[in-house]
Amino acid sequence: MSENKTQKMLLDIVFVTIGCMLLAFAITSILKPNGLMTGGITGTSIILEQLLKINYSYLYYGLSLLVLLLAFLVFGKREAYKIITLSILFPILLILFEMNPSPLIENDTFLATIYYGIIAGSGCGLILKRGFSMGGTDTIAKVIHKKILPTMSMSQVILGVDTLIIITSGILFDRTVALYAILTQIVFIKSLDTVMFGLGSKTVKIEIITSAHEEVVAYIINEIRRGISLYDIKGGYTNETKRKIVSICTPREAILIKMYISRIDENAFVDLLPVMTVWGKGLGFQSIVETEGA
Known part of the structure; x- marks a missing residue:
């Protein structure tokens, strides 16, 4: 292996690990303690936790592996290889952080919404910046785009999937949770874009x-x-x-x-x-x- 490839691999490991840790910390120390909701597999896991009474971190692991299998069946091993690291590493870190949660913000929903979006978006941005995929909403949207809605763009499908998850949370919990979830997604996307592309044009x-x-x-x-x-x-x-x-x-x-x-x-x-x-x-x-x- 060449020196450049070795250096790239080490940087990938560092950035992806830091990104996963930031995301896991944001979920266990901000999102969950304040009863907030978000899209993607995280939001789906929290919804299923309320319905099935199973810890959401284990549900996240199961859903991640399910998405990995789905990617392999629909797109082949090349697409599955892109998300296998995140499908295994992140759920493990999420479970470890969940074992000893240390709430960063309590009893301030608005502040928690802002800081979750900033920290989680930054973590996700570090991961995507290194060319990795979270294997969540993006992969599910790709399957829907290919098999069901080929006339819609990927961005529209991703937005639709996350919106459906947020609407479901509003039905199961209350309207305020869904409204805060929308604000969370806005801050999340802004932070993600800032990490990946700076403060320039969108x-x-x-x-x-x-x-x-x-x-x-x-x-x-x-x-x-x-x-x-x-x-x-x-x-x-x-x-x-x-x-x-x-x-x-x-x-x-x-x-x-x-x-x-x-x-x-x-x-x-x-x-x-x-x-x-x-x-x-x-x-x-x-x-x-x-x-x-x-």
């Missing part, structure tokens, strides 16, 4: 040069549901003519594209640029008609 332009451009184009159009532009370019060093793919998307979608490319072309060149705003037709873009008077 729309990005991704530029890709790859020998597998046909597969990447098909993935962006059919899976991510974004438009693309193609340019013929000539390398100054190699003097070779290649195709450059350009797309405007969200940071989360850019990470999904990057992870896909890394599996099919390790020599690909990808750069990401912040975009202040986009005027035109497209998911999340501002209509150019609305800006005419500006």
Whole structure:
């Protein structure tokens, strides 16, 4: 194993472990003691704990392994390999933190909502920044997208799954819990994006040069549901003519594209640029008609 690969592996271990510890701490020391709710497998586990009277950390472990199996059956071992580390490591840490919980905030639901979003979002951001997948809502959304709702984008499916979990919590618990859960998700996503991309724009332009451009184009159009532009370019060093793919998307979608490319072309060149705003037709873009008077 080369020195660079060894260094990358060590950094992966450090960042993923710290990310998992932050997330486990946020759940056991802030979310649970204050009766809060969130989306994903965490929220599902807490809901099932109320119904089945089984500790949510064990339910989380079972659901993680179930999602891992689902990923293997639907997408194959390559997709399952991406989430196997988190499917095993994080539930173990969650169980360990649950054995001796130390509440950070008590009797202040609003403050707990903010700090859970910050700490959990930061932990999740560290994990995703290293190219790993939590194996939760994202994987479930991929299965739904592929088998049931292929016409919807991944972001829409993920939002729909988390919304369904939050609505269910509002029915089983009370409306206030669901309303706080929405605030939690907003702070969580903001913190996650800040860790991954800093405080810059939330729309990005991704530029890709790859020998597998046909597969990447098909993935962006059919899976991510974004438009693309193609340019013929000539390398100054190699003097070779290649195709450059350009797309405007969200940071989360850019990470999904990057992870896909890394599996099919390790020599690909990808750069990401912040975009202040986009005027035109497209998911999340501002209509150019609305800006005419500006």
